[in-house]
Amino acid sequence: MKKITLIPDERDRFRAELAREINEHRLVVVTGGLGPTSDDLSREMIAEAVGSPLVFREELWTELCARFPGRTIPDANRKQAEIPVGATVLRNVVGTAPGFAVESNGGATLVVALPGPPKELTAMVDDELIPLLQRRSGFVPGRVTRATAFLIPESELEEALQRNRVGAIEWGTRVEEYRITFVLRGGSDDDRATMLAGVRADFDEYRIQADEVDLVERCSHRLRETGHVLVTAESCTGGLIAKLITDRAGSSEVFWGATVAYSYEAKQELLGVSRDSLAHYGAVSAETVEEMARGALAAGRGCATIAVSVSGVAGPGGGTDDKPVGTVWIALFTVEGRLTTRRYRFHGSREAVRKRTAVAALLLIDEALGKIPSLLDSKEELGI
DSSP states (O other), X not given: OOOOOOOOSOHHHHHHHHHHHHHHOSEEEEESOOSSSTTOOHHHHHHHHHTOOEEEOXXXXXXXXXXXXXXXXXXXXXXXXXXXXXXXXXXXXXXXOOEEEXXXXXXXXXXXXXXXXXXXXXXXXXXXXXXXXXXXXXXXXXXXXXXXXXXXXXXXXXXXXXXXXXXXXXXXXXXXXSOEEEEEESSOHHHHHHHHHHXXXXXXXXXXXXXXXXXXXXXXXXXXXXXXXXXXXXXXXXXXXXXXXXXXXXXXXXXXXXXXXXXXXXXHHHHOOOHHHHHHXXXXXXXXXXXXXXXXXXXXXXXXXXXXXXXXXXSSSOOOSSSOTTEEEEEEEETTOOEEEEEEEOOSOHHHHHHHHHHXXXXXXXXXXXXXXXXXXXXXXXXX
16 A cells, blocks of 8 residues: 545546546555445546446346335436446445446556445455455465454554464454454464464453454354344443344344343342342442343243343443442353353443443353353253
């Protein structure tokens, strides 16, 4: 990457800057501006710059319409099915606007148009652009090992990678909202496996996992394949765990429901937490989250089979000497009567504490599902 330029939605400035970049570089990537509105200019500006007029592609319009069955698609969206003559289509599996790649300067420069929304952009780069560039250059990528870190600060992960380095292996990290993904490059397969094992030993197998792991997808898949159904009881996260699960299509198969019980009274009335537990131990305690988990599973009325509960001090105020800001208790209770309770201390803003609590809860669910038996053949036996 030699240069990044931010361009306003102004035709003259866009046209001039794009012409300059095409003349100076062999690869020019434009992100954003592929939408249906009048200020989405990338499509038109690139077509002008490379001297290839836009053409309406009927198959792209058909694919776009198929994404919304039963709906009338506005005519404004038709421009999203237009790409320059001779361009290679880059499929968009997340959003509506396809990207494209078109040659300029007699084939010396490749101009690429990608969507702006991060999820669409990332998917198109990984699935479409990188393979295209590899084919174009004849580059054969070396073997790599991918992994994912949860609840580990980037600086601590970097130190662990440095400490466990094997030979000349190099690495790259990418910080995302709920995880850090990293890749090990170079060395042999055994060398990279040895290095990853060392990093995992510095933390644990759940916070460092092989491959790029989508924790919500992993938990949902494991719930589905084992026949378990989740219910949550949330205090400090305010329903975030439930949101993450139900953001995914098909979540109704694996998720029964959630109770957001913030006050003492709500914990008592909705989840059956005893007044004595709250009085003696407080809302942020092992005793309270255990009763919350039991109460949530009972509320599931035989449909839910695994409950997770969380209660903590998200901050910025409310902390005490024995329960400082960031203190969180999480409990998991299953229909077979297995109970796991853990205490955490997270750092950062209120939002960061809530997000890390949700990730910790999902990790605990993932861990439990790897150990408890499947219910697919035993629900009748358990009276479910």
